Amino acid sequence: MVVRVQKDSFDAGQVLNEFSSSASGSGAVVSFTGIVRNVAGGLKHMEIEHYPAMTQAAIEAIEAQAVSRWELDGCLVIHRFGKLVPGEQIMMVLTAARHRAAAFEAAEYLMDYLKSRAPFWKKEVTESGAQWVEARSQDEEALRRW
Amino acid sequence: MQVLYFAWVRERIGLPKECVESDAKTVSELVEELRSRGERYALAFADTSALRVAVDQELTSFDAPLDNAREVAFFPPMTGG
Numbered sequence: 001m002v003v004r005v006q007k008d009s010f011d012a013g014q015v016l017n018e019f020s021s022s023a024s025g026s027g028a029v030v031s032f033t034g035i036v037r038n039v040a041g042g043l044k045h046m047e048i049e050h051y052p053a054m055t056q057a058a059i060e061a062i063e064a065q066a067v068s069r070w071e072l073d074g075c076l077v078i079h080r081f082g083k084l085v086p087g088e089q090i091m092m093v094l095t096a097a098r099h100r101a102a103a104f105e106a107a108e109y110l111m112d113y114l115k116s117r118a119p120f121w122k123k124e125v126t127e128s129g130a131q132w133v134e135a136r137s138q139d140e141e142a143l144r145r146w
Numbered sequence: 147m148q149v150l151y152f153a154w155v156r157e158r159i160g161l162p163k164e165c166v167e168s169d170a171k172t173v174s175e176l177v178e179e180l181r182s183r184g185e186r187y188a189l190a191f192a193d194t195s196a197l198r199v200a201v202d203q204e205l206t207s208f209d210a211p212l213d214n215a216r217e218v219a220f221f222p223p224m225t226g227g
Contacts, residue, residue: 034227049153051219054203079226091227115227117205121153122225132154135223 001067001075003059005050007082012089015078023074023096028103032111034091036084041126048081048090051119055079062113066095069109070102077110079120112142147212149180151190152221155197158190173199173208176218190220198223 004010012033020029036046063075074096084090093110097103122133150163170176177194180187191197194208200219201210212218 051150051152051200051203051221053217054200054219057203058205111227116224118226119152119200119221119224120226121222123153132222133225135225140223 001060001063002077003056003063004076004078005052005055005059006078006080009080009089010078010092012092015076015092016094019074019076019094019096026073026096026103027098028100029094029096030100030103030107031092031094032107033089036086036088036090038086039124039126041128043086044125044127045083045085046090047083047123047125047130049121049123050079050081054119058118059114062110062117065113066106066109070095070097070106072097072102072106075106075110077114079114079118081120109146112139112146115139116143147215148217149176150217150219152219154222155190155220159186168212170212172212173201173206173210173218176212177208196222 016031023029059077063077066072067075072095076094079091093107095103095106116135116139124131124133147166148163149166151159156162168176168179170179177191181191197220199206199208201212201215202217
């Protein structure tokens with residue numbers, strides 16, 4: 001179980017390779033990479049604010065839930081903060097398990113909880129101004145299936 | 147205690163954190179005290195259903211007690227991922 005909260009970018013391919021080799025006994029590795037997409041009106045950049053004293057522990061608690069529910073062999077979450085431009089990677093979730101169903105489900109669980117329970121806030125900066133991204137009701141509803 | 151503000155709550159209030167002397171027993175009582183500090187606070191705390199709160203870095207509710215809390219943070223619903 002590893003959590004990395006960082007400003008710097010990362011090499012998703014290298015992260016996946018290292019994670020896979022450390023999970024060599026597992027039959028399934030799932031990786032998800034979140035990328036800054038463009039928005040209507042043209043996104044200049046995105047600013048991600050977080051709560052440094054809480055972020056690491058909040059994500060570790062989410063990971064601990066996932067590990068206990070799906071008996072994961074490994075789990076890694078990377079989440080960036082600061083200024084990001086379209087096309088840049090925001091975050092990555094990796095899971096390793098004996099079988100694929102557990103790896104996929106745990107990765108989805110982690111994503112759903114990271115969206116609504118990890119203390120990050122996104123602000124989109126376009127030509128016409130800056131605006132905080134609002135949480136969507138679907139994101140909160142997504143937690144109910146777990 | 148230290149009171150922290152994030153995202154648009156920070157922008158509306160105009161500062162990221164401050165030291166607050168308070169005898170508030172619950173988060174809601176603290177919110178009432180903060181509202182009385184002026185227009186910026188009243189605006190930021192106008193609708194607490196649009197806000198989330200963490201006491202000592204743990205998400206909690208506005209009914210939560212504040213006994214010996216060292217840090218209270220107010221922010222909008224999180225948008226991670």
